Amino acid sequence: QPLLSQPPSASGAPGQRVTISCSGGSSNLGSNPVQWYQQLPGTAPKLLIFNTNMRPSGVPDRFSGSKSGTSASLAINGLQSEDEADYYCASWDDIMNGVVFGGGTKLTVL
Amino acid sequence: QVQLVQSGAEVKKPGASVKVSCKASGYTFTSYGINWVRQAPGQRLEWMGWINPANGYTKYSQKFQGRVTFTRDTSASVAYMELSGLTSGDTALYFCARGVVVTARLHHWGQGTLVSVSS
Numbered sequence: 001q002p003l004l005s006q007p008p009s010a011s012g013a014p015g016q017r018v019t020i021s022c023s024g025g026s027s028n029l030g031s032n033p034v035q036w037y038q039q040l041p042g043t044a045p046k047l048l049i050f051n052t053n054m055r056p057s058g059v060p061d062r063f064s065g066s067k068s069g070t071s072a073s074l075a076i077n078g079l080q081s082e083d084e085a086d087y088y089c090a091s092w093d094d095i096m097n098g099v100v101f102g103g104g105t106k107l108t109v110l
Numbered sequence: 111q112v113q114l115v116q117s118g119a120e121v122k123k124p125g126a127s128v129k130v131s132c133k134a135s136g137y138t139f140t141s142y143g144i145n146w147v148r149q150a151p152g153q154r155l156e157w158m159g160w161i162n163p164a165n166g167y168t169k170y171s172q173k174f175q176g177r178v179t180f181t182r183d184t185s186a187s188v189a190y191m192e193l194s195g196l197t198s199g200d201t202a203l204y205f206c207a208r209g210v211v212v213t214a215r216l217h218h219w220g221q222g223t224l225v226s227v228s229s
Contacts, residue, residue, distance in 0.1 A: 002154070032213070032214075033213070033214075034214075035213075035214045035215055035216075037155070037216075039155075044205055044219035044220065044221055044222055045147075045155065045205075045207075045216075045219060046219070047215070047216060047217050050215045050217075051215070056217065088154070088155055090155075090214040090216075091214050092212060092213050092214050096171075096172070097169065098157055098159065098160075098169065098171055099145065099147075099157040099209075099214045099216075100157065100214075101147075101154055101155040101156065101157065102154070103154045104154050104155070
């Protein structure tokens with residue numbers, strides 16, 4: 001049973017707002033920040049959000065993150081065609097003493 | 111700028127071992143941990159563990175314990191991942207990533223190394 005759960009797919013039209021959820025437990029999201037990664041086809045993942053709601057330089061402010069208890073969300077405002085990618089949540093797990101990833105959400109821009 | 115450049119694709123037979131390298135540049139190699147993450151075709155990202163280049167400390171995911179070894183060459187700023195006892199289930203893209211210790215913050219990634227296991 002994966003430690004972090006995400007919906008397998010999400011979609012939205014250009015310009016719309018989309019949210020992707022990530023559900024975990026007390027040993028990961030409940031006690032550690034969440035990270036979000038964007039993976040375009042055939043490329044390495046790219047850090048999109050760290051420490052729950054911080055953006056690395058160069059990431060547009062259309063992307064935002066939040067967390068409440070053992071659940072987290074990634075929101076994308078003003079959806080663009082280039083946002084079509086796989087999105088993964090990740091967190092440190094205190095029991096596993098390592099990094100856990102969600103199963104990934106494939107975002108389709110309609 | 112920070113760069114992680116990995117070695118090229120490998121084709122191995124079942125039971126063999128593979129060693130993947132990850133050359134770091136653009137920062138002080140011993141200042142950040144190197145994590146290893148793999149992704150089987152169409153599957154999720156899977157964390158394998160990490161190495162502290164400063165002192166060689168390693169932490170392996172329980173799934174790979176006993177089968178994987180992380181090493182580093184600080185003089186060349188290179189980290190290595192060796193996986194033994196390969197099976198078809200190990201066919202995957204293997205990534206190295208520079209991370210902040212004891213977090214899931216992986217700011218910089220290598221381009222990935224495809225390891226194919228087939229008889």
